[in-house]
Amino acid sequence: MKLGDYLQEAYIVPELSGSSKKQVLTELVAPLEKDNNGMDTDQAVRVLLEREELGTTGIGDGIAIPHGKLDAIDRISVVVGRSTKGIEYEALDFKPCHIFFLVMAPEQVAGMHLRLLAHISRLLKDEHFRQEFLKAEDAKALWQILKNA
Template sequence: MKILDYITADTILTNLQATDKKGVIDELTEPVAALTGLEQRNIVRVLIERERLGSTGIGDGIAIPHGKINGIESLVLGFGLSRKGVNFDALDGKPAYIFFLLLSADNSTGLHLRVLARISKLLRDQDFKEKLKRANSAQQVMDVLSEVDEDF
């Protein structure tokens, strides 16, 4: 399994316009809802409920909103890039610029955790993060991911 197995160009947004956490979640879920056929408001609800347990803003300019939802066939990833940064209640108090959205079925705990761990590990690499920040298109994001993507 690779990250590129779960993300498509349609779920990559390289110029988020949102200025707050709810807005980012709304923006990121729109293409994911279109791809999966799930109602956007249900996806948003799941992600907001997860945020209430603790922020998925992990710090260092990164947030990984994630959740589990009924009715999804397989794990789906979305990506967003904010040029201005958004307060996502990160652990370090700094704005988030890079967002990975992860949605999976209620019963896919193992895969959900493996993908979260893989994304977290990749985002520890400063060079990788800088390349993502410079991406201006979905294809450029896919290209950056393909440089580091390997089976996990």
């Protein structure tokens, strides 16, 4: 499994501008709207916020992995975002999040969605990977780090 199978260079937001959870989720969902005709960005954000109510996806160490399922998309997609200043995201360790991996899946997909979340979690446990991610100069540099990860 490679992130490049679910991620496109256009799905990388090298510097998130939002300052709240909702703003960041809206920003992360936006690239998917272009490739998924009929996808309602507001509905996607609502799905993600409902998932957040079950428990934060801010897992600590500056990482958040928001995820949800939506009928309006036809394949699993990953959108990656970064905030150098950090965003208050109600993370488990109460620290701001800097690294965001959004995973959106069609309603009928379950197993692959979970395997992808596990793959991302393992990848982000690697301190070297996180440091390279945070140091990358721009979206192109991030794409080089992520496409074969």
